[in-house]
Amino acid sequence: MAAYEIEIILNRQLADCLSIPVFITDTSGNLIFYNEPAERILGSRFEETGEMSVETWSTIFKPLDEQGVALPPEGLPLVKTLGDQHPHHRTFWIESLQGKREKISVTSYPIIGRTGTFLGAVAIFWEAKDA
Amino acid sequence: MIVSLKGVRGSIPTTGSETSYFGGNTSCVTVQEEDWFLVLDGGSGMQKVTVPDTSIKRVDILLTHLHLDHIQGLGFFKSLFDPSMEVHIWAPASATQSLHSRLSRYLSPPLFPVLIRDLPCKLTLHDIANSSFEIGPFQIESRYIIHPGPTVGFRVNGGGAALAYIPDHEPALGPSGLFKETKWISGFELVSEADLLLHDAQFTTKEYSEKFGWGHSSMEDAIQLAFLSNVKRLLLFHHDPSHTDAQLNEIYSLLRHEKGGLLPFDLAREGMEINLG
Numbered sequence: 001m002a003a004y005e006i007e008i009i010l011n012r013q014l015a016d017c018l019s020i021p022v023f024i025t026d027t028s029g030n031l032i033f034y035n036e037p038a039e040r041i042l043g044s045r046f047e048e049t050g051e052m053s054v055e056t057w058s059t060i061f062k063p064l065d066e067q068g069v070a071l072p073p074e075g076l077p078l079v080k081t082l083g084d085q086h087p088h089h090r091t092f093w094i095e096s097l098q099g100k101r102e103k104i105s106v107t108s109y110p111i112i113g114r115t116g117t118f119l120g121a122v123a124i125f126w127e128a129k130d131a
Numbered sequence: 132m133i134v135s136l137k138g139v140r141g142s143i144p145t146t147g148s149e150t151s152y153f154g155g156n157t158s159c160v161t162v163q164e165e166d167w168f169l170v171l172d173g174g175s176g177m178q179k180v181t182v183p184d185t186s187i188k189r190v191d192i193l194l195t196h197l198h199l200d201h202i203q204g205l206g207f208f209k210s211l212f213d214p215s216m217e218v219h220i221w222a223p224a225s226a227t228q229s230l231h232s233r234l235s236r237y238l239s240p241p242l243f244p245v246l247i248r249d250l251p252c253k254l255t256l257h258d259i260a261n262s263s264f265e266i267g268p269f270q271i272e273s274r275y276i277i278h279p280g281p282t283v284g285f286r287v288n289g290g291g292a293a294l295a296y297i298p299d300h301e302p303a304l305g306p307s308g309l310f311k312e313t314k315w316i317s318g319f320e321l322v323s324e325a326d327l328l329l330h331d332a333q334f335t336t337k338e339y340s341e342k343f344g345w346g347h348s349s350m351e352d353a354i355q356l357a358f359l360s361n362v363k364r365l366l367l368f369h370h371d372p373s374h375t376d377a378q379l380n381e382i383y384s385l386l387r388h389e390k391g392g393l394l395p396f397d398l399a400r401e402g403m404e405i406n407l408g
Contacts (some may be wrong), residue, residue, distance in 0.1 A: 003313070003320045005261070006275040012315060013304050033315075114226050114281060115260045 007113040008032070008120055021125040027118055029054035029082050041125060043096060064093040064101070077108040078123040085110040085118050091128050103128040132290040132407040134327065135161045138176020139399040141299075141333045141347070141369035142200050152376040154401025157200040158298045158369060160329065164289045167267035169193060170208075171285065171296050176401065177204025188215060191266045193273075194222035195298060196282035197233055206243045214251040219266075223273075223281040224258035231256050259283065277301045277317040278346040286321045292407035295325035295362070298369045303352045305343055313359060323360045326407050329399060330357065332367035335382060350386055358393040365396040366403075 008024065012033045015022035021038035025031055031052040039045050042060055063071040073079045077088035087109040095101050105126040111119045138144075138156030145155035157174030163183060170180055170192045182190060190210050194201060210216040224230050231247065234256070238247045247254070257264075260283070262273045268290065273283040276297055284297035302317045303309050313319050322328050332350040334342060339349035348356075350367055357365040370379060383398050390396070 004315055006277060006317055009315055009317055010277065010304075012310075016307070017305065114275065116226075 004032070005113055005117075005119050007111050011111060011120075011122055015122075023078070023123045023125070024120060025054070025078065025082070025123070026120045027082065029058070029079070029121075031057040032120070038125065041094070041096075041102075043098070061094045061096050064095055066093070068093070077106045078121060081108040081110050081121045081123075085112065105129075132287075132292050132294065133163045134294055134405045134407060135163075136176075136329075136366075136399055136401055136403040137161060137179050138172075138174045138204070139368055139370060139401050140174075140200075141331075141371055143372050144175040144200075144203075145372045149375040149377070150372075152400065153370055153379055153398060155372075156401055157203065158195075159204060160296060162269075162287060162289075162294065164268045167191075167269060169266065169269065169287065171195070171287075172201045172298060173203070173205035173208065174200050175204045178207045180204075180208060182210060182216075189217040189219070191219045191221065193271070193285055194220065195284060195296070196223060196278065196280055197237070198280070198299070199237070201298070202234070202237055206238060206245065211250050211252050211254070214253075216252045217255075218250075218252045219255045219257060221257040221259050221264070221271075221273075223260060223275070223283050225281050229256075230258045272321060274318065274321050276321070277304055282346075284318050284321045286325065290408065292326045293324065294407060295322040295328045295330075297321065297328070297330050299346055300331045300348055301344070301346050302348060302356055303339075306340065309352060309355055309359070316356065316359070318356070319360055322356065322362055324362070325360070326363045327405060328357050328360075328362040328365045329368045330365060331369045332398075333369050333371045338371070350382065351390070354386070354390050354393060354396055357396065362394060365394060366399040367396060368399040370398070 015035040021041050022035045024033040077090050080088040089107045091105040093103050105128050108123040110121050113119050138159040140155050140157050156176035158172040159174045159176030160171040162169040168190050222230050259273045264271050270288040272286040276284045278299045287294045297318050309316050330353045331348040332353040333347035334349045336349045336351050
């Protein structure tokens with residue numbers, strides 16, 4: 001069992017201290033950590049689920065545009081960050097499995113370690129100002 | 132593998148009768164196997180280090196990081212001034228500066244009168260990060276660990292034994308203690324199953340609660356890390372400069388009472404020598 005790089009661990013330490021939802025993924029998009037505020041969005045607890053594959057966690061909520069049309073994955077900030085290793089930001093709607101809709105803003109950034117290596121990505125979900 | 136502790140104090144050297152038992156010199160440990168000689172960190176304890184045999188013509192200095200208490204003895208290490216000696220320094224670079232550039236900030240006027248380029252020995256600098264390398268009979272792993280600035284811990288395998296050396300480390304980084312999942316614990320791979328771990332234990336739990344983010348560990352966290360990783364023996368290292376011998380003995384008695392069943396542990400003491408077989 002390989003340990004996570006220190007830059008990933010420090011991002012989790014930070015996320016643990018924040019009151020905004022934070023999701024941390026590996027370079028493939030697998031969800032390796034989410035903090036307590038993010039548990040409300042996912043509807044599950046990290047202690048119970050542990051890590052989640054990209055296939056599993058990407059289906060837990062559905063991203064929608066202003067008209068309620070489903071957004072393609074490639075339009076989402078985190079997916080973009082995983083693809084190009086750059087930060088991205090976008091405001092959109094999400095619909096949970098229970099059908100509840102919420103307007104959110106998502107900021108994502110890549111974790112580039114000291115050695116210049118791409119190690120994973122972080123997505124921060126903000127409550128949209130005009131929600 | 133013979134491990135000798137030349138300096139076990141943290142932050143700044145202490146002198147005087149109140150700290151003379153555990154010692155006042157800052158981090159420095161030597162490791163010998165066959166005719167190969169390693170020096171782990173160049174704190175003030177390094178002034179006591181001499182190459183054990185005149186037939187040894189190579190010394191490898193492994194620096195965990197470049198905070199002053201880990202390099203202040205470097206300029207007083209005799210082998211650096213011996214033209215017949217081959218000296219290798221292995222230490223972390225930063226994201227923007229080479230090891231040479233970073234080390235030169237100390238080994239140059241006005242902080243030190245001699246420039247690196249003027250040292251008479253045959254000197255080679257090695258930038259390391261999350262690295263694996265071999266030095267004679269030693270197989271060495273370095274990994275970044277939690278401490279301000281680029282800082283690594285070392286695992287030295289040699290002679291059938293494993294030594295883990297992490298003198299400055301804050302594995303908990305906050306009030307919640309260590310993560311439950313071991314792959315989320317800084318330094319876990321380095322220390323796992325080690326025969327001997329020298330680990331930062333600068334603070335008591337109460338002191339640590341007022342010093343989150345300073346880069347150091349509580350003694351209890353160090354013990355917990357060693358226990359979780361099945362370390363065979365732990366030496367609590369990098370004593371706070373404000374801790375007198377009497378205070379350290381008192382703290383140790385309490386720790387033995389509360390944690391003594393977890394694994395064998397002691398307070399590191401300057402002058403200790405451990406043969407790991």
